[in-house]
Amino acid sequence: MHMEFTIKPIFNNSLEAILQNKINTKTKPIGALGVLETVALQIGMIQNTDQPSLNQSTILVFAGDHGIAQKREVNLYPQEVTAQMVYNFMNEGAAINVFCKQHQIALKIVDAGVNHDFENTSGIIHAKIDYGTQNYQEKPAMTTEQCTEAIQKGADLVTETFNKGCNTIGFGEMGIGNTSAASLLMSYFTKIPIAECVGSGTGLDTSAIKIKQKILSEVFQKHNPSSPLEALTTFGGFEIAMITGGILKAAELKMTVIIDGFIVTSALLVAHAMHQNVLDYCIFAHTSEEQGHQKMYEFLDKKPLINLGMRLGEGTGVAVAYPIIESAVAFLNTMASFESAGVSGND
Numbered sequence: 001m002h003m004e005f006t007i008k009p010i011f012n013n014s015l016e017a018i019l020q021n022k023i024n025t026k027t028k029p030i031g032a033l034g035v036l037e038t039v040a041l042q043i044g045m046i047q048n049t050d051q052p053s054l055n056q057s058t059i060l061v062f063a064g065d066h067g068i069a070q071k072r073e074v075n076l077y078p079q080e081v082t083a084q085m086v087y088n089f090m091n092e093g094a095a096i097n098v099f100c101k102q103h104q105i106a107l108k109i110v111d112a113g114v115n116h117d118f119e120n121t122s123g124i125i126h127a128k129i130d131y132g133t134q135n136y137q138e139k140p141a142m143t144t145e146q147c148t149e150a151i152q153k154g155a156d157l158v159t160e161t162f163n164k165g166c167n168t169i170g171f172g173e174m175g176i177g178n179t180s181a182a183s184l185l186m187s188y189f190t191k192i193p194i195a196e197c198v199g200s201g202t203g204l205d206t207s208a209i210k211i212k213q214k215i216l217s218e219v220f221q222k223h224n225p226s227s228p229l230e231a232l233t234t235f236g237g238f239e240i241a242m243i244t245g246g247i248l249k250a251a252e253l254k255m256t257v258i259i260d261g262f263i264v265t266s267a268l269l270v271a272h273a274m275h276q277n278v279l280d281y282c283i284f285a286h287t288s289e290e291q292g293h294q295k296m297y298e299f300l301d302k303k304p305l306i307n308l309g310m311r312l313g314e315g316t317g318v319a320v321a322y323p324i325i326e327s328a329v330a331f332l333n334t335m336a337s338f339e340s341a342g343v344s345g346n347d
């Protein structure tokens with residue numbers, strides 16, 4: 001059974017007018033803060049206030065392994081790197097640790113389904129569904145029960161974070177082979193041919209990309225999922241399913257959701273197919289270099305904040321773009337108005 005989320009569209013004409021007026025009367029030409037103005041308005045609308053704040057901003061990084069990655073035909077790095085990177089996260093050595101520390105973002109690491117036992121390891125959230133997914137070259141990646149359990153666990157972890165006072169959340173992932181899962185989901189939801197959804201991931205060269213395209217085209221043809229949940233069950237990873245549930249719950253709780261790169265956006269495509277209103281709660285951090293991410297944005301009709309040519313995942317796009325979102329909230333709350341500063345307007 002697929003769990004239910006109630007996600008309300010954001011619609012409040014009178015608050016929108018108040019926020020727009022507050023933005024327009026700041027000491028600057030109308031519209032001069034560009035996208036910062038859009039972000040400030042959106043966060044005000046999400047939080048239903050003209051004085052929004054970013055509280056206990058958190059990035060949840062979900063790690064999971066992918067059955068197909070064991071064969072190392074679609075991924076450059078071996079599957080063991082997923083578990084090794086989880087230890088690196090816990091030792092605060094990864095890129096996401098550095099950027100979260102820099103911007104004072106809380107970071108939590110979740111074992112969604114890594115092919116390694118972390119049972120006696122502290123500092124990690126244990127939510128393992130299984131030791132990696134099945135290889136979708138042979139059968140669906142998960143059972144329906146595993147997929148709904150993963151969605152539920154992702155949702156529960158967001159609820160826990162919310163209950164501790166967090167109102168702004170980003171998602172990250174670690175899972176060798178997960179650009180393949182993301183490409184399959186992308187093709188399913190956008191209807192863009194699978195070959196156009198496949199890219200280099202961690203750095204495959206042109207001939208290796210051709211092999212990845214061929215393999216994933218065969219996988220795509222083998223299965224015929226008939227619902228968003230079935231597509232996630234068939235192609236997904238446990239980390240992607242948890243992120244899907246996490247995004248849906250965060251929107252239900254009226255949190256601001258910051259979307260990362262290619263893989264997190266593939267989880268959003270699933271969430272969006274289930275509940276279109278989820279987009280009202282999302283801010284898009286960056287454009288990944290992974291070929292296909294740009295086309296995901298075209299499909300969703302959304303524009304990300306930055307493009308630094310990054311292609312890492314882990315939630316690093318969220319962490320790096322975060323100060324821009326802080327600037328948006330800061331100008332809305334603390335910048336002087338024409339009236340308060342005694343500056344002449346254009347009337």
Ligand SMILES: Cc1cc2ncn([C@H]3O[C@H](COP(=O)(O)O)[C@@H](O)[C@H]3O)c2cc1C
Nearest residue numbers: 075077173174175176177178179201202313
């Ligand atoms: C050392 C290392 C650190 C990473 N951190 C994120 N990823 C990223 O690369 C993986 C997806 O690419 P593919 O589908 O080509 O395997 C994911 O784990 C993603 O988070 C990493 C990859 C590596 C090798």
Ligand SMILES: O=C(O)c1cccnc1
Nearest residue numbers: 261262263288311312313
């Ligand atoms: O954009 C991403 O999330 C991404 C791209 C390449 C490899 N890993 C992650």
